[in-house]
Structure formats: structure tokens, C-alpha cells
Amino acid sequence: MTVSPAHMKCDLCQTEKATVFFSQVADGKLQKVNLCKKCADEKGVTDPTGFALADMLEGMGEQSQTEVATLDSEELSCPSCGFTQSDFKKTGRFGCADCYHVFDEGLDGLLEAMHKHTQHVGKTPASFPDLPDLPDLPELQDLPDLQDITESDSTPAPAEETEPSPLDKLSKLKQALSNSVEDEDYEEAARLRDAISQLESQIGDS
Amino acid sequence: MRFSTLLKNPAEWMRTPGPESDIVITSRVRLARNLTGHPFPGWARKEDRLTIMEEVRSPLESLAEMKDSFSEEMTKLSAIEKQVLVERHLISREHAAKGTGCGTVMNRKQTISVMINEEDHLRMQAIRPGLQLLAAYRSLDQIDSTLEADLPYAFDHQYGYLTACPTNLGTGMRSSAMLHLPGLVLSEQINQTIQGANKIGLAVRGLYGEGTEALANLFQISNQNTLGTNEQEIIEHLNRVITQLIENEKNARMKILEDRPTMMQDQIGRAYAVLKHAHIITSKEALNHLSMIRLGCDLGFVPEEERETINVLLTEIQPAHLQISAKRKLTPEERDILRADIIRTSLNRLTPPDFSTILTDRENEDDE
Numbered sequence: 034m035t036v037s038p039a040h041m042k043c044d045l046c047q048t049e050k051a052t053v054f055f056s057q058v059a060d061g062k063l064q065k066v067n068l069c070k071k072c073a074d075e076k077g078v079t080d081p082t083g084f085a086l087a088d089m090l091e092g093m094g095e096q097s098q099t100e101v102a103t104l105d106s107e108e109l110s111c112p113s114c115g116f117t118q119s120d121f122k123k124t125g126r127f128g129c130a131d132c133y134h135v136f137d138e139g140l141d142g143l144l145e146a147m148h149k150h151t152q153h154v155g156k157t158p159a160s161f162p163d164l165p166d167l168p169d170l171p172e173l174q175d176l177p178d179l180q181d182i183t184e185s186d187s188t189p190a191p192a193e194e195t196e197p198s199p200l201d202k203l204s205k206l207k208q209a210l211s212n213s214v215e216d217e218d219y220e221e222a223a224r225l226r227d228a229i230s231q232l233e234s235q236i237g238d239s
Numbered sequence: 240m241r242f243s244t245l246l247k248n249p250a251e252w253m254r255t256p257g258p259e260s261d262i263v264i265t266s267r268v269r270l271a272r273n274l275t276g277h278p279f280p281g282w283a284r285k286e287d288r289l290t291i292m293e294e295v296r297s298p299l300e301s302l303a304e305m306k307d308s309f310s311e312e313m314t315k316l317s318a319i320e321k322q323v324l325v326e327r328h329l330i331s332r333e334h335a336a337k338g339t340g341c342g343t344v345m346n347r348k349q350t351i352s353v354m355i356n357e358e359d360h361l362r363m364q365a366i367r368p369g370l371q372l373l374a375a376y377r378s379l380d381q382i383d384s385t386l387e388a389d390l391p392y393a394f395d396h397q398y399g400y401l402t403a404c405p406t407n408l409g410t411g412m413r414s415s416a417m418l419h420l421p422g423l424v425l426s427e428q429i430n431q432t433i434q435g436a437n438k439i440g441l442a443v444r445g446l447y448g449e450g451t452e453a454l455a456n457l458f459q460i461s462n463q464n465t466l467g468t469n470e471q472e473i474i475e476h477l478n479r480v481i482t483q484l485i486e487n488e489k490n491a492r493m494k495i496l497e498d499r500p501t502m503m504q505d506q507i508g509r510a511y512a513v514l515k516h517a518h519i520i521t522s523k524e525a526l527n528h529l530s531m532i533r534l535g536c537d538l539g540f541v542p543e544e545e546r547e548t549i550n551v552l553l554t555e556i557q558p559a560h561l562q563i564s565a566k567r568k569l570t571p572e573e574r575d576i577l578r579a580d581i582i583r584t585s586l587n588r589l590t591p592p593d594f595s596t597i598l599t600d601r602e603n604e605d606d607e
Contacts, residue, residue, distance in 0.1 A: 144398075153398055154468065156470055
């Protein structure tokens with residue numbers, strides 16, 4: 034018998050109307066779990082980070098790959114200010130300056146539609162020297178954790194004969210930040226973000 | 240400086256004429272700036288906003304241009320006082336609605352004003368009479384360069400100044416001019432003009448910005464794109480377009496004078512009659528008639544000296560200014576009466592428009 038979602042009861046409490054629906058694949062078979070808002074909130078499955086989902090399903094005696102069908106489940110959020118992509122969709126504004134790196138995927142398309150261009154060519158603060166004139170900064174190579182980060186970068190770096198310039202490092206760090214955000218490794222993302230701002234201020238101080 | 244002192248001084252742009260000031264009322268430039276490491280105001284908690292305000296207020300107040308400034312938190316201003324600042328174009332309508340952790344700093348001449356924690360941490364504005372976009376930008380640029388030494392701006396080599404809304408990325412600059420275009424309105428070319436401006440990346444809005452009505456035949460034209468173009472280019476582009484619009488407006492006026500001189504006389508004469516003799520007048524009606532008297536000045540039917548009176552009246556007859564001058568809250572009906580009183584007093588020296596130049600031309604035509 035098929036029951037329309039409007040009449041489904043919550044699988045957990047069996048009393049409230051189910052409003053949150055998951056699909057899960059177990060032993061190659063598709064199974065569905067339906068929860069009311071209250072139970073879903075209690076189990077933390079509507080939490081954007083979605084971390085509690087596996088625990089809940091274990092608690093229900095299931096172990097499998099799961100997929101939450103709610104919109105907010107695995108949403109990208111800014112490690113600095115907690116802003117999410119759907120916040121952006123709602124307001125058209127970002128939460129903080131770091132959001133521009135966190136949500137940079139697809140941003141260029143948006144900017145092209147808005148401004149026709151995606152590269153800044155106007156005034157630059159004195160503490161951010163123009164790109165082509167940037168001198169090499171030997172003292173940067175003495176920073177141990179910066180080295181770690183560039184080495185642990187998962188994307189294979191092209192063989193370099195010379196020391197990478199601070200700007201190469203900066204762009205590599207930014208790439209790593211974007212990767213770690215994609216992988217939802219927020220601890221790493223926060224570390225990278227700090228390293229980036231440290232490097233940026235070093236470049237600025239020169 | 241106290242609010243009452245600020246009020247006693249009409250803004251410099253109202254009193255001093257600038258280049259092309261028959262058609263260009265004011266030129267304004269604003270820069271959006273944010274500090275790194277803090278959420279943007281719209282996403283920030285109250286404490287974050289207070290921290291920002293504390294951080295930016297003293298560098299702002301100690302600027303050479305801000306000597307003897309008016310500096311206040313939005314929570315310390317009454318609703319009417321905030322509205323007065325909106326009517327003088329010193330803060331935005333959005334900013335007037337802000338509360339804790341938001342503030343405003345401006346100089347005595349009201350040529351420079353800064354909103355703290357509007358949509359961005361800093362929104363700085365320079366305003367000049369007539370067509371002086373570059374001069375306005377230069378004065379603001381200087382302030383910006385002084386501030387950047389004290390304040391860690393959020394900046395990125397690709398995206399430029401990082402702003403809450405991506406539409407302001409890059410230069411963070413919006414430059415705009417307030418144009419008086421009765422000729423294009425009367426000849427029904429205005430919609431076409433607005434669409435044309437939109438096509439080349441410029442926005443045209445009413446008297447008080449986005450979504451406001453074009454009262455008094457006043458239109459604000461501004462750049463939309465801020466990324467991928469520099470400050471000088473933005474201003475040069477806008478200057479070229481404004482110069483063209485001035486030309487179009489002048490042509491439209493001449494064409495009306497040629498084709499329909501009686502309609503023109505009727506509009507200006509009617510405005511004179513109403514403003515001189517009305518005892519109850521709404522803001523909208525007054526503004527539209529004042530626009531016609533201003534047009535009369537431009538065309539030589541009304542003495543040139545009246546232009547300044549009209550400029551001051553355009554602001555003084557607005558609701559909050561009326562209530563400040565009455566020193567109490569007024570109902571809309573009371574405002575309409577006070578508005579008519581103020582206009583009659585201000586225009587008491589104004590003599591009937593002199594249309595003899597048109598008549599002579601017409602007689603000449605008849606002779607030929």
C-alpha cells in the first residue's frame with residue numbers, strides 16, 4: 034500500500050506527521066526513513082553539518098551509506114562566520130570577507146553576469162602591493178607550518194627549480210583552503226585561512 | 240558638534256553653484272569598505288558591530304576633514320533626526336532604520352559623511368554641487384588612503400575590496416549625479432533615456448535612491464559595475480554619459496519652446512501661481528512645481544537668484560525638516576499647511592515669470 038507523504042507518521046515517535054524524508058541504500062536496496070520535524074531536530078539530522086545522521090541510523094539498527102533528502106543537510110558553510118550557501122541565496126549578501134573564498138565555486142559566473150569582469154583593476158591599499166611588483170620574501174620560507182601546508186597539499190605541485198614566490202604560495206594555500214572546505218575539513222580550513230592571512234600580512238609588511 | 244548646529248548650516252552643495260549646475264544638482268561618490276576578521280554588519284552580532292564601531296570611530300573623527308564633525312550612534316538619534324539626515328542625502332533610508340552598533344560621522348559642511356555598519360562596515364560619501372564627480376572622488380580617495388593605514392581593510396587581489404554584496408566588489412565605488420530633467424519628462428523621452436542608460440550599465444533612480452519615485456523631475460544616475468574597471472574609468476564613463484544627457488535635456492527644452500511654447504509657459508506660470516498662493520500643499524505637488532520654477536530660472540523666465548532658494552526649499556519642505564522647524568511632531572495635514580507657509584515666505588520676492596523672450600521670438604517668426 035502506498036501512503037502519500039501527507040499522511041505518513043514519523044518512524045520514530047509514531048505519532049507526529051512525518052515531514053523529513055531520507056532515502057538510504059542498504060545492501061543494495063533502497064530504504065526510506067520518515068521523521069517528524071521534532072524527532073529530526075532531536076536527532077540533529079536537519080543540522081546543516083549532518084554529523085548526527087550516522088549515529089541515529091546506527092541507533093535504529095541500520096548501517097549503510099545514507100543520503101539525506103533534505104536541502105540543508107550537507108551544505109557548505111563558512112568556517113569563519115558560519116554563513117551558508119542558502120543564506121546567500123536568501124540575502125544576496127555574504128557573511129564575512131572569508132566567505133568569498135569559501136563560496137568561490139560558481140562565483141566567477143555570478144560576477145561575470147554582474148560586472149562583466151572578474152578581476153579587480155582599481156585602487157589597491159598600500160599594504161597590498163600590486164601583483165607584478167611583488168618582491169621575493171626570503172623570510173617566508175622560514176615559517177614551518179607554511180611549509181607543511183604547501184607540502185601536504187594534495188594537488189601535485191609542478192616541479193619547481195626555484196623557491197616558490199610568496200604569491201604562488203598564497204594561491205596554493207587558497208586552493209588548499211577551497212579543497213579542504215569542499216572536503217568539509219573545517220579544522221584544516223581554519224588553519225589554512227589563518228596561514229593565508231598571516232602570509233598576506235607578511236606580503237603586506239614588506 | 241551638536242545636531243542643532245548641523246541643522247542650522249544648510250549643506251554646502253545647496254548654497255554654492257557648481258559646473259553645469261542648471262541641470263546637475265549634485266555629484267556624489269561613495270566607497271564601501273570592510274575590516275578583515277569581522278562579519279559584515281548584516282550577519283554580525285550586536286557585539287561584533289559595537290567592536291567595529293569602536294575600532295573605526297576614532298580614526299574617522301581624527302581625520303583632518305572631520306574637524307568639528309558631527310558624530311553619533313544611531314540609537315542616540317530620534318526618528319525625525321534620522322529622517323532629516325536622509326532628506327539631506329547624508330545617510331541612506333536603510334541606515335536610518337539601524338540601531339545598536341551603527342553610527343554616522345559627517346563634517347560641518349556636510350560634504351563628507353560616513354555610515355558605520357550600514358551594509359558594509361564603512362560607507363563613505365563625498366557630495367559636491369554640480370558636475371564634479373572627479374573632485375568628489377579625489378577628496379574621498381584621500382580620506383580612504385589615510386584610513387587604510389589605521390584600519391585593516393578586507394581586500395583581495397582578484398575581487399578587490401570585499402563587500403557584503405558582490406555587486407559592490409572591486410572598487411566598492413558608486414558614483415552618481417542628481418540630474419534635473421524636466422525637458423526629457425515633458426517631451427516623454429525619459430523612459431527611453433532610462434532604458435538607454437540601463438543598457439550601458441548605468442542605473443537611473445528617483446530622488447531617494449532605489450525604488451523611490453522621480454519627484455521634482457530629479458533623477459539619480461549611477462554606475463552599476465564596480466569590478467574589472469578602475470575608479471577613473473567609472474567616473475569618465477559616467478561623465479561622458481551625463482554630458483550627453485545634459486545635451487539631450489537642453490535640446491528637449493529648446494524643442495518644447497519651439498513647438499509648444501504655450502504649454503511651457505502654462506507649466507511655469509501655473510507653478511508660480513500655486514506656490515505663491517497655496518495654503519495647503521503636499522510634498523509631491525510642491526516638488527513638482529518647484530521643478531518648473533527651476534526650469535524657469537534655466538530658461539531666463541525667472542531671475543537666476545531664485546535657484547538657490549529653490550535648492551534650499553527642495554530639502555526644507557520635506558516632512559522631517561518641517562517637523563524639526565516646528566519643533567514638534569506634525570500630522571500630514573499640519574505639514575501641508577506649514578509647507579505652504581514656508582514656500583510663500585521664501586518666494587515672497589519672486590515676481591511673475593517674464594515670458595517676453597518667447598513672445599518676441601514668436602513675433603519674429605510671424606514677421607518672416
